[in-house]
Amino acid sequence: MFPFSYSALSGLLLATAVAAHGLVSTIDVDGTTYQGYPAFNPVNNPQRIIRAMYNNGPITDVASLAIACNGKNEPAALVANVTAGSFITYTWGSWPKGHTGPITNYMASCGDDCRTFNASNGNWFKIDETGYDSSTKLWATDKLFTNSLKYSVMIPQGIPSGQYLVRHEILALHATNAPQYYPSCIQVQVNGGTGSLSSIASSDFTTFPGAYNPSDPGYKFNIYYPPYTSYPIEGPQPIYAASNLANSTSPSNSMNPTNSTTPTTSSLLPSSTSSDTPGSSPSVRFCRPLKLGPG
Known part of the structure; x- marks a missing residue:
């Protein structure tokens, strides 16, 4: 038997913990693929449309400024052109199967220039959500795996042209009463929009x-327990369901835009892969984030 040192064990545990998180690795916008993370220097190398994130860990404080766009809310250098009514596709570099939960997408107008816009000042509206599909008993994160870690979201047609932040988020619910939020924001210039933000009800911001x-x-x-029949996704409902936005089209499927099934937000029975005992709340997993740069 080979000797197994404590330092080797620590390294193995750290590697396991690091693997237990995820970041968006690429974003496809109007036929152009933009790089996400990780990166050695997230701010300057190379220029991106996605705002900087300094580690692959979650945001756990919903009152923190980081809940807006992760990281330190630093604008990115680039703004991607996107056509209203087209899809943006996010590809995650990794995601742990035990981190179960919904996926949501929001937008906020940047005014004149996203490269100087503070995300915490944004008036955000939800454009998409996928929770749990009762017909398949799969969460959004389960479907993410079956779709090669890709998630597509439609930019509404019924919003005005202009610059926007698009906020993409996975919420991991594996630790009861300690949810883990994984938001990221990209900067886009929407072209061909045919509506007004005033068409959105104030309650949907x-x-x-x-x-x-x-x-x-x-x-x-x-x-995990008790059994449930629905999951209440946080935040307002998507504008395509809430406001009948002029010329806006409900996304055909957030996971795969070629599929005609509308995403649902119904609920899932307890996961059979969980190691937690039914009836007890699981403890918070010891997941140490991987640092990606200064900060």
């Missing part, structure tokens, strides 16, 4: 921080 609260049923949700 929100802020980050401000959209989520520890008292929310979706924040406190136990995915």
Whole structure:
């Protein structure tokens, strides 16, 4: 038998913990693929449309400024052109199967220039959400695996042209009462928009921080026990469902735009892959984030 040192064990545990998180690795926008993360120097090398993130760990404080776009809310150098009504496709570099939960997407107008816009000042509206599909008993994160870690979201047709932040987020619910948020924001110039933001009801706008609260049923949700029939996704409902935005089209399928099935937000029975005992709340996993740059 080969000797097994404590340092080797520590390294193995650290590697396992690092692998237990994820970042968006690429973003496809109007036929152009943009690089996501990780990166040795997230801010300057190379220039990106995605705002900088310094590690692959979650945001756990919903009152923090980082809940808006992760990292330190530093604008990116580039703005991608996107046609209203087209899809943006995110590809995640990795995602742990035990980190179960919904996926949501928001937008906020940047005004004149996203490269100088503070995300915490944004008036955000939700454009897409996928929770749990009761017909297949799969969460959004389960479908992410079957779709090669890709998630596509439609840019609404019924919003005005201009610069926007698009906020893409996975929420991991594996640790009851300690949800883990993985947001990221890209900067886009929407072209061909045919509507007005005034068409969106004021109740369908929100802020980050401000959209989520520890008292929310979706924040406190136990995915293990007792059995449930629905999951209350946090935040407002998507504008295509809420406001009948002029000329806006409901996304055909967030996971695969060629599929005609509308995403659902119904609920999932407890996961059979969980190692936690039904009836007890799982402890918070010891997942140490991987640092990607200064900060």
